[in-house]
Amino acid sequence: MADATKKAFVTGHPVKHSRSPKIHGHWLARHGIDGSYQAIDVAPENFADFVKTLQANGYRGGNVTIPHKEAAFALAERRDQAAQEIGAVNTLWFEDGVLWGGNTDAHGFAANLDDHAPGWASEGPAVVLGAGGASRAVIHALKERGVADIRIVNRTLARAIELSDRFGAGVSAHGMAVTSELLGDAGLLINTTALGMHGNEGLSADPALLPDHAIVTDIVYVPLETPLLAAARARKLKTVDGLGMLLHQAVPGFERWFGVRPQVTAELRALIVADL
Numbered sequence: 001m002a003d004a005t006k007k008a009f010v011t012g013h014p015v016k017h018s019r020s021p022k023i024h025g026h027w028l029a030r031h032g033i034d035g036s037y038q039a040i041d042v043a044p045e046n047f048a049d050f051v052k053t054l055q056a057n058g059y060r061g062g063n064v065t066i067p068h069k070e071a072a073f074a075l076a077e078r079r080d081q082a083a084q085e086i087g088a089v090n091t092l093w094f095e096d097g098v099l100w101g102g103n104t105d106a107h108g109f110a111a112n113l114d115d116h117a118p119g120w121a122s123e124g125p126a127v128v129l130g131a132g133g134a135s136r137a138v139i140h141a142l143k144e145r146g147v148a149d150i151r152i153v154n155r156t157l158a159r160a161i162e163l164s165d166r167f168g169a170g171v172s173a174h175g176m177a178v179t180s181e182l183l184g185d186a187g188l189l190i191n192t193t194a195l196g197m198h199g200n201e202g203l204s205a206d207p208a209l210l211p212d213h214a215i216v217t218d219i220v221y222v223p224l225e226t227p228l229l230a231a232a233r234a235r236k237l238k239t240v241d242g243l244g245m246l247l248h249q250a251v252p253g254f255e256r257w258f259g260v261r262p263q264v265t266a267e268l269r270a271l272i273v274a275d276l
């Protein structure tokens, strides 16, 4: 009977802090599925071999996290449109024996805002802090939802320019010095850098400069209320924390491997919050 167990994984290096096993474990139990979801630490030099043996080892697929997202992109035989545009893969699955790579971070970002700030995409220009991998997923989501004016602000201007070139019309690049000028008419402020995790020194965006209707969100979820969100709340702006993005990005993978579309519930959120 062991062969009937549906197997999936999360791999990273390190991977022991991943919350994904808890999320997927909760859904497996809730839906009574004979399945498993394990964290597997794979060093970069072994990642290609790990991927090549997935099917032989009975895996239906899994999640890929730092530092393997670009390698997974290269190894996938086919990729969904989000992965193609973001340039990184966080979800792998097999379809008719073919290894597919997808990126569900953009979905996670948009679905989190849909839950907590419906109508977010029509609030006006979006200011995105950061120009790394997470920023690419956020910009993809913003473009997909029709946000017409996306302003990337980054410490290293060259990386912001690289992204604005990549995403094309409606996406502009800016250095930190001009952040205040960009906030006055912005409807959304999104932090995609890890700065909020350890205080916000260097994060030169003051929510006090935003208009009253603006929404502020952070993809960092440790702590749940980052210094940026605290400042926005003090200014009485709508804030959305990053935990929902983590929970929602897990949904499409679970559905592909286990055949059920799971829900992001208050119960699941509380389970993960208890562990932060």
Ligand code: ATR
Binding pocket: 129, 130, 131, 132, 133, 134, 135, 154, 155, 156, 157, 159, 192, 193, 194, 195, 202, 203
């Ligand atoms: P991720 O894939 O998680 O987005 P990343 O690709 O390493 O990670 O990108 C990190 C982002 O945080 C970058 O935008 C980075 O700015 P630089 O491109 O100038 O490096 C930003 N960042 C990290 N530390 C920072 C700091 N101390 N001050 C300002 N920005 C910082």
